[in-house]
Amino acid sequence: MTAQSRDTQILEKIQGYCNDIMFTHTEYAHDYHTFCTNPTYRNAIALCLMQIGELVKHLSPEFISLHTSIPWRAIRGMRNVVAHEYGNIDLETVWETSEAGIMELRDFCDEHIAANDFEITLL
Known part of the structure; x- marks a missing residue:
């Protein structure tokens, strides 16, 4: 598996969690x-x-360095806060991230998955 197809598979999983967040917000x-x-x-x-x-x-580091419009480091940082400091998280920040940043x-x-669709179908 190429790094590009692996990155695309990871993005598909991320996309699924983004959709889950949007669904949950709709439910509530x-x-x-x-x-x-x-x-x-x-x-x-x-x-x-x-x-x-x-x-x-x-x-992949190559993917991250090519797509600097996304705040990858902040996304990883949010994970660390949620995982290790859950009792101390700022609810407003989590709310804003999940309402706007997730979209x-x-x-x-x-966009990225659609652009790489042809390669995925060949694997």
């Missing part, structure tokens, strides 16, 4: 108060953010 009507008071809602979002951060660590990341994944 994008309500910030509910997010702050409902641990199920909060945990569902936090788990997806943590998984995305973990997956980003496995993208940008999902759109990036969509």
Whole structure:
């Protein structure tokens, strides 16, 4: 498997977690108060953010250096905060990341996956 196809497979997984976040927000009507008071809602979002951060660590350095429009380091940092400091996370930051940043990341994944679709089908 080439590094490019591996990176694309990782992006497909990231895309899935982005979709899960968007679905969860829809299920809870994008309500910030509910997010702050409902641990199920909060945990569902936090788990997806943590998984995305973990997956980003496995993208090739070449891919990361070619796509500097995405804040890869901040994504990994969010994973570390969620994984190791969950009781101290800033809910507003998690909310804003999951409401706005995830859309940008999902759109990036969509574009990159579509651009590499031909190679994936050959494998």
